[in-house]
Amino acid sequence: DAKTTQPTSMDCAEGRAANLPCNHSTISGNEYVYWYRQIHSQGPQYIIHGLKNNETNEMASLIITEDRKSSTLILPHATLRDTAVYYCIVRVVSQFYFGTGTSLTVIP
Amino acid sequence: DAGVIQSPRHEVTEMGQEVTLRCKPISGHNSLFWYRQTMMRGLELLIYFNNNVPIDDSGMPEDRFSAKMPNASFSTLKIQPSEPRDSAVYFCASSFLSGSQETQYFGPGTRLLVL
Numbered sequence: 159d160a161k162t163t164q165p166t167s168m169d170c171a172e173g174r175a176a177n178l179p180c181n182h183s184t185i186s187g188n189e190y191v192y193w194y195r196q197i198h199s200q201g202p203q204y205i206i207h208g209l210k211n212n213e214t215n216e217m218a219s220l221i222i223t224e225d226r227k228s229s230t231l232i233l234p235h236a237t238l239r240d241t242a243v244y245y246c247i248v249r250v251v252s253q254f255y256f257g258t259g260t261s262l263t264v265i266p
Numbered sequence: 267d268a269g270v271i272q273s274p275r276h277e278v279t280e281m282g283q284e285v286t287l288r289c290k291p292i293s294g295h296n297s298l299f300w301y302r303q304t305m306m307r308g309l310e311l312l313i314y315f316n317n318n319v320p321i322d323d324s325g326m327p328e329d330r331f332s333a334k335m336p337n338a339s340f341s342t343l344k345i346q347p348s349e350p351r352d353s354a355v356y357f358c359a360s361s362f363l364s365g366s367q368e369t370q371y372f373g374p375g376t377r378l379l380v381l
Contacts, residue, residue, distance in 0.1 A: 201372030256309040
């Protein structure tokens with residue numbers, strides 16, 4: 159069963175904010191939302207995670223809706239190096255279900 | 267911090283041969299994970315260890331696959347005998363489980379081609 163739903167692909171202009179949505183309508187109360195990205199088949203790279211509150215770090219911001227059924231990852235100023243597949247993951251115990259992710263292409 | 271270290275980075279072998287993939291987790295981490303990634307199936311969890319003990323191996327495809335973690339700083343994933351359908355990128359990840367939060371850090375992967 160898919161725990162998260164993401165658009166297959168998105169484009170973003172360089173320098174603009176990239177907003178990547180994720181639907182996780184079956185999330186349980188104690189399950190965290192994690193975001194990872196994978197560049198050119200390198201190992202997945204951790205970006206950010208959250209439970210209920212919005213989170214921000216040096217890479218991105220994570221906005222989680224009040225009902226926790228969806229979230230948005232925001233890359234505030236996308237660069238060409240942000241072109242990657244972005245995975246939204248709901249963590250269940252120690253199991254990360256990666257799904258198919260969103261392929262983000264940053265356009266010059 | 268060296269991060270998760272995997273070896274070899276690339277492996278080409280012939281069908282029927284034994285393949286051993288190696289992983290050194292981040293020092294201090296208490297959980298280790300083996301994943302496989304293919305175009306068809308995406309990223310799949312094969313097995314994970316906590317404190318060197320296998321917790322869930324339900325993702326291991328069949329008896330040809332085995333994994334060990336003899337100590338906190340080393341793990342192996344072995345395929346014997348290997349088959350062409352085992353061709354994939356194999357990732358190792360490690361984490362420190364603290365309460366309900368856990369961030370997994372991935373290695374660079376081993377690209378396996380079985381001819």
